[in-house]
Amino acid sequence: MKVEFESKTINFNVQYGNREKLSIHIDSFGFITVKAPKSTSKEAIMSAIESNVTWILEKIHEIEVAREITKVRGFHVEGKFLHLGKECFLHELIDTSEFDxxxxxxxxxxxxxxxxxxxxxxxxxxxxxxxxxxxxxxxxxxxxxxxxxxxxxxxxxxxxxxxxxxxxxxxxxxxxxxxxxxxxxxxxxxxxxxxxxxxxxxxxxxxxxxxxxxxxx
The missing domain is CATH 3.30.2010.10 (Metalloproteases ("zincins"), catalytic domain)
Structure with a gap:
């Protein structure tokens, strides 16, 4: 699903389950998941996203800034790279001693x-x-x-x-x-x-x- 806000598109997935309250989760990549009770209407979900749109956009911006910093570090000592969905320091994946x-x-x-x-x-x-x-x-x-x-x-x-x-x-x-x-x-x-x-x-x-x-x- 998606919602438009000030020329920006917010894409998100919905997980329905046996739960009492609706909640919004954003992972370390900016992937948005709405966890909602089974009976929740589409309108209620969209309303929840719109009500939290400022927080969502701020969080996504923080993640994007952090990822840009990671890209700049690249193959430096503190460079991070993905492995099985987690960010790891380069030296945790391979030997980094004395290599170009x-x-x-x-x-x-x-x-x-x-x-x-x-x-x-x-x-x-x-x-x-x-x-x-x-x-x-x-x-x-x-x-x-x-x-x-x-x-x-x-x-x-x-x-x-x-x-x-x-x-x-x-x-x-x-x-x-x-x-x-x-x-x-x-x-x-x-x-x-x-x-x-x-x-x-x-x-x-x-x-x-x-x-x-x-x-x-």
Missing amino acids: EATLKKNLKRFYINSCKKTVGERIKIYQQQLKVKPKVIEIVESKTKWGSCSSDRKLTFNYRLAMAPIEVIDYVVIHELCHLLHMNHDRSFWRRVGSIMPDYKEKEAYLARHGHSMSF
Whole structure:
């Protein structure tokens, strides 16, 4: 959902559940989630967002400023990089002693590739059992346009940058591609199968759409 305010668009997701009160949450990437009781109307949700719009915009601005500072630091000692949805200091991910920037970038990319291979492999083992499918080949690749793909010969590929995403988002991409082993097209049967394993898959899609650009270095 979204609301317009002073030429700015505020995008947010809604989670309905067994709760008494509506609340608004903003994560470290500026991703907005409204948690609301099951019976809450769309009008009530929009009203809550509009009532808190000043706080929301201020919070998002703070996050954007913080992320810009992080970008400036880059490959410095205090530089931070995403791993499984969390910001980590570079030295927590790779050895940073006595390397130039080019070497650090090369080593960090290798770290992400290995991390993605390990994590995706572990998650595939879980979900292929639930879906009763098995890919023929699994590859970790570099891509600027796709998070994952499935070919007609049962080959699955995953973008190494997924290692920067939270584990539940990685799970979504894994489930998505495994479901293509059952339904090659994005028809209703495909999305029903995805939803049967991950009912809130649209939130994960929204996360990638909103934060995909920041999952890089």
